[in-house]
Amino acid sequence: MGELKLMKGNEALAEAAIRAGADAYFGYPITPQSEVIEYLMSEKPEERTGMVVLQAESEVASINMLYGAGGTGKKVMTSSSSPGISLMQEGLSYIAGAEIPCVVANVVRGGPGLGDIQPAQSDYFQAVKGGGHGDYRLIVLAPSSVQEMSDFVPLSFDLAFKYRTPVMIISDGLIGQMMEKVELFDQMDRLTDEEVIEKYPWATNGKPVGKERRILTSLDLDPHKLEKHNHHLQAKYREIEEKEVLSETLHCDDAEYIMVAYGSSARIAQKTIQLAREEGIKVGLIRPITLWPYPKKEIEKYVQKGIKGFLSVEMSMGQMVEDIRLVVEGRTKVEHFGRVGGVIHSPEEVLEALKQKLIGG
């Protein structure tokens, strides 16, 4: 068993970056995730593992630092919250286009604009539909506990390098600020420079003797070549959709109604299940763990089983609900409930919505 600690989600994410053998973190402070860089700075990762931690001049600089260092084959990560993540969208598009592996954590807060600093899930569209310009996707993982804030870091790095693609860990102020028991995984070795050179022949870390130099770019002025590159990216995305979907189901076996919720909303929905079942309402939960690729097959399975309706529970005005509707295609009822602006819905409110929107309606 690994070391047990009581940690904030943000701290667990930071500790996991060190333990996962990350080579560098570049970031800029923003509430509610500043603990990530604060924790990293206080832990002196340069001494612990040789990991570089640098406070950048902006989120724009941070994401482009990921482009640079990630492009040399190093394991790199940043974190921010909604307004900062918006600033990173240009960089993410370039990173996706140039196929550079990296991990970006978004501890979502209320929006739009400066919004507030309380938990929200209103960056769903931005995360799963691309966010920046061009046809691209991020792999998006949604932890719903402090344990997963830790565990999803090495998983994200693995996926990022497996597919040479940016991976986003999307949580919110609740998961970031909450402390829970976390079992920390053991320290993993950082790759040596030689191992990086050996393992990632695409990386620009100095032209190998007797070989062609490498170029990392998202530019191709020849439309036919750029079209081909887009097809290549799409083929990669299809493979990810085929192989990397993660979800969890709770109490769905006998359920008549199913809530679909991720991250902190999934935690609240679990309490709603308890309250509902005390009243004899048979409700279950599908928790998407990867928001992209989306667990379409899991939802389809319950459509086939003749579920009476789905309730998308999310702290947004109704974003993920569209992805559920794309699967359901009108075959059963799909409704949305969520509080926004940093208001966290209570388990009782969710139960009430379930009754009004699905059961009573």
Add this chain to the structure above:
Amino acid sequence: MSGLTVQDIVKPENLVYKKTDLMTDKTLSYCPGCGHGTAHRLIMEVIEELGKEHETIGVAPVGCSVLAYEFMNVDMQEAAHGRAPAVATAIKRVWPGKVVFTYQGDGDLAAIGTAETIHACNRGEKIVIVFINNGIYGMTGGQMAPTTLPGMKTSTSPYGREVVAMGNPLKITELVAQLPGTYFVTRQAVHTAVAVRKAKKALKKAFQNQIDGKPGLSFVEIVSNCNSGWKMTPVDANIWMEENMFPFYQLGDIKKDGQLIEKK
């Protein structure tokens, strides 16, 4: 006709100039008379002479030299507009033993990328920034740049740059020289043989500083022409540059070995 064939002339013993292997054989995409090609070549010659072909990572900008990576035969990354200093910072931080440089134009470095430029300089990143200043946005068709001279006509200042309304040209090189993080700051040109020799010497010094681990960033501005953007012949553009650009952007070292040079 003397009867000499090409084979009679092209012999190793007759070699007076050879293109460095660190320039690819790709035809340059720059306009005839543009300084970019010469600046590219000088950087690559310096890298070759310093024996750093296999340890160099270059960062290309957005602008005319967006395709610099097509011509410079070393590992290259193409950065988003203005972000090259951030990209290079990170590369150098995770590979401190490598040689890292950015190649940027005036729009890239002194407008959209001002923050990245100043902060990389101020942190004293041990990289080289090569800054090509031609006073105009060349790639997009001759719009006003942060470095466009007062009164200078561009497509977005068609009646001449009116500083009251459009602001003053930015001497960013003098600005970064004031920062404690810069170690070597110089302004050069590449329009004459003498200027080319001086510019190469400056570039070599800049890269040598990095290799020697000198404390700070080396910043080399090259004032260049943009005959297409300025709507002049290459020869006229060089004359105009000497008469108008050089008085405003004075050539020479601004900071050496971490010390500002006193102007006499």
Add this chain to the structure above:
Amino acid sequence: MTEEIIIAGFGGQGVLSMGKILAYSGIMQDQEVSWMPSYGPEMRGGTANVTVIVSDERISSPTLTRYDTAIILNQQSMDKFEETVKPGGILLYDPNGITHHPTRKDISIYKIEGAKLAASMGNTKIFNMVVLGAYIKVKPIVKLDNVIKGLKKSLPFRYHKLIPLNTEAITMGMENVDQIN
């Protein structure tokens, strides 16, 4: 067993650290725990509150609207949280500064003179430990020795010399809590 607690008072009263020690105590006896604070500008000297859940099972929602126990340390928190205690639940409060005392009949109400006792011990900073002692006396969900282990885990090493004083404060709280209804 699942115990859902709200601890609420002023910033600076040690509300968050009290919750943290309680959560760590739960970990020491192999339980699941969560600690969810209110955060943001209101933390700067205003009111502070934290929801702590200690359970034998996987914890669902870390934020709640109803609690098994409310530990209330100022009037604003009394106004806000008295109503949120589940029927049959517990309200523990320090009467110091309270002008409107709790009135509910369907819950058990306890009082601890935390501020006074801490002052009598010569260290107002241990106020929160006196209150914690009162709580674990009323609701012994965590054992005293696990609380002390939790203290050790949550305090930086340089403060370990303060553990005996903290232990004394907890004991003081355990001995001086009174049920008032």
